[in-house]
Amino acid sequence: xxxxxxxxxxxxxxxxxxxxxxxxxxxxxxxxxxxxxxxxxxxxxxxxxxxxxxxxxxxxxxxxxxxxxxxxxxxxxxxxxxxxxxxxxxxxxxxxxxxxxxxxxxxxxxxxxxxxxxxxxxxxxxxxxxxxxxxxxxxxxxxxxxxxxxxxxxxxxxxxxxxxxxxxxxxxxxxxxxxxxxxxxxxxxxxxxxxxxxxxxxxxxxxxxxxxxxxxxxxxxxxxxxxxxxxxxxxxxxxxxxxxxxxxxxxxxxxxxxxxxxxxxxxxxxxxxxxxxxxxxxxxxxxxxxxxxxxxxxxxxxxxxxxxxxxxxxxxxxxxxxxxxxxxxxxxxxxxxxxxxxxxxxxxxxxxxxxxxxxxxxxxxxxxxxxxxxx
Numbered sequence: 001x002x003x004x005x006x007x008x009x010x011x012x013x014x015x016x017x018x019x020x021x022x023x024x025x026x027x028x029x030x031x032x033x034x035x036x037x038x039x040x041x042x043x044x045x046x047x048x049x050x051x052x053x054x055x056x057x058x059x060x061x062x063x064x065x066x067x068x069x070x071x072x073x074x075x076x077x078x079x080x081x082x083x084x085x086x087x088x089x090x091x092x093x094x095x096x097x098x099x100x101x102x103x104x105x106x107x108x109x110x111x112x113x114x115x116x117x118x119x120x121x122x123x124x125x126x127x128x129x130x131x132x133x134x135x136x137x138x139x140x141x142x143x144x145x146x147x148x149x150x151x152x153x154x155x156x157x158x159x160x161x162x163x164x165x166x167x168x169x170x171x172x173x174x175x176x177x178x179x180x181x182x183x184x185x186x187x188x189x190x191x192x193x194x195x196x197x198x199x200x201x202x203x204x205x206x207x208x209x210x211x212x213x214x215x216x217x218x219x220x221x222x223x224x225x226x227x228x229x230x231x232x233x234x235x236x237x238x239x240x241x242x243x244x245x246x247x248x249x250x251x252x253x254x255x256x257x258x259x260x261x262x263x264x265x266x267x268x269x270x271x272x273x274x275x276x277x278x279x280x281x282x283x284x285x286x287x288x289x290x291x292x293x294x295x296x297x298x299x300x301x302x303x304x305x306x307x308x309x310x311x312x313x314x315x316x317x318x319x320x321x322x323x324x325x326x327x328x329x330x331x332x333x334x335x336x337x338x339x340x341x342x343x344x345x346x347x348x349x350x351x352x353x354x355x356x357x358x359x360x361x362x363x364x365x366x367x368x369x370x371x372x373x374x375x
């Protein structure tokens with residue numbers, strides 16, 4: 001055998017003993033149908049000008065079990081459609097017909113890859129049967145079977161690198177045959193290795209098996225801040241220890257003073273219990289009644305009021321006065337009481353401001369002056 005054979009065996013041996021590597025291939029069955037050209041030695045050691053080799057069409061099939069390790073084992077069968085072979089002029093017949101049958105068990109190794117193109121090498125053992133028709137009697141038996149060692153390099157192109165269903169396969173092979181070569185000149189046979197070369201291509205169909213690897217177990221999801229919400233859902237990582245959180249891992253707002261406004265919005269923390277607060281959590285301050293008479297019940301009921309030690313009643317309609325025309329002398333029920341700036345005691349008329357319109361005042365006079373009249 002030649003140096004190529006030893007090189008292929010070295011590659012296969014290295015693949016067998018090398019550490020396991022990840023493969024994209026799956027475990028499945030492969031049925032390959034192929035055709036090609038076969039160049040073979042006829043086994044006639046003739047020193048004359050007659051050709052001792054022939055090139056013919058080859059048809060074949062192989063069934064292979066592929067594994068996820070990259071190794072494949074299977075069987076191969078080829079049939080060479082040999083044409084006629086010219087014999088020396090001294091032969092009884094001018095030509096003979098030849099059929100070749102090659103069958104072998106082979107191991108292939110596919111190099112690790114995740115692409116659709118997959119390179120491989122292979123080797124095996126088997127036999128080659130040569131069948132002669134119309135062979136002259138002096139050349140011996142009509143059939144001969146000899147040991148066969150196939151050596152292969154090739155390429156597969158599959159439709160799916162992870163789980164293919166079909167693909168193309170190209171093989172370049174050296175079918176080394178150990179056979180007896182007949183020497184017509186010497187009249188005897190010599191045993192030697194012959195190199196028969198094959199180039200073939202065909203289509204492969206993949207079936208059975210399924211993925212040849214186990215999906216790795218997913219890494220457990222942790223809870224880095226120990227808030228009870230796993231990290232893949234925790235929208236608020238690194239929550240301080242002991243913090244109450246919601247289903248998304250975010251702190252639940254606290255209302256420390258129970259005023260109905262959570263601390264994150266409470267501008268007035270520690271509000272006393274029962275205090276009415278606004279949306280900011282601050283106490284609602286009730287405004288004091290306006291310093292005017294419109295909203296007072298005693299005004300609406302025309303009641304008497306007590307000012308300057310005397311009783312006064314509403315008199316007449318409201319009047320428009322300016323501030324410089326009035327002087328304040330006191331108040332009644334929080335409402336300021338005015339008199340005109342140009343009068344002196346005893347006062348005969350006082351004025352109480354109205355809420356609206358501005359600078360409008362209601363006049364009051366002493367009860368004894370009005371004598372029961374309310375205006």
